[in-house]
Amino acid sequence: MLKSIAVLTSGGDSPGMNAATRAVVRTAIFEGVKVWGIYNGYQGMIEDDIHELTSRSVSDIIQRGGTFLGTARSEEFKTEAGRKKALANLKKHEIEGLVIIGGDGSLTGGSLLSKLGNGMPIVGLPGTIDNDVWGTDYTIGADTAVNTILDAINKLRDTASSHRRIIVIEVMGRKSGWLAMMSGIAGGAEYILVPEAKFDLDQICRELKDSYTSGRRYSIIVVAEGAGSGIEISKQIGAKTGIDTRVSVLGHIQRGGSPSVEDRLKASILGERAALAVISGVSNVVFGFNAGKVVSIDLFDSVNNTKTLDPELVRLARVLT
């Protein structure tokens, strides 16, 4: 059993990261293990921004979005020299194991660190609003984010229908259309454009024109940022259809906010699992949820594979939109 572990959050923040960190910290303390917080992700590991945490350090955070530990996208950590520096700091504090909470890039960072770390136990938790970590169907923060988007779609519907407009909503997801697909289906969008599926904008414009001619009052089009720029797409739609078109780029509002019940609960469950595993020396695994159950996935499998959008959802969207 390890005597001292550390936890960090990395990459884009997501609602529920705090709940996961809290669970890691409190589980470790419950087990009599010293626990350190690494502030500002891998960059903080390089800069030795590492501080011991107590149970009180994580009080009053379960309801907060973001991550109290801070996060960063570290260029230096991508170099071997940066990772060696980071590892030396862990050794200096006699940290024997690590829990990493983050998305694909952050878990890849963990796998690179693991190769240098001479067997130091490393456990990952999927924390990103994008829900794109292979081997899992849930990532911490995705539920809150999709509900934030749904709320925006509902509001944009009101104004779109009043003005007989087309409204294009650009949502996050550089490589993954999960947020667009889920919010688009739940929000009753007319079209959902995702990076994983080809679309023909000319065809869409023809259909939009026809539907307006036959009496449609308004249309909602959800675009994942990875499928194209919402601003560009709305310009083209406006020009090709002649229908009054507006765009709303939701941006970082999707990353904030108080986490939903699902995100708080699942983050807490995963945080406990990660802490117990790393303390007992388990290494190179990612704990996540799949079909409602906690699963452990090999860290290297998780980062070397790409999660695809559920084809059933893509099919359902085609039927319903």
Ligand code: F6P
């Ligand atoms: O957290 C993942 C993600 O939200 C992507 O969907 C998005 O493209 C990216 O982060 C934006 O990151 P940044 O905060 O660095 O602009």
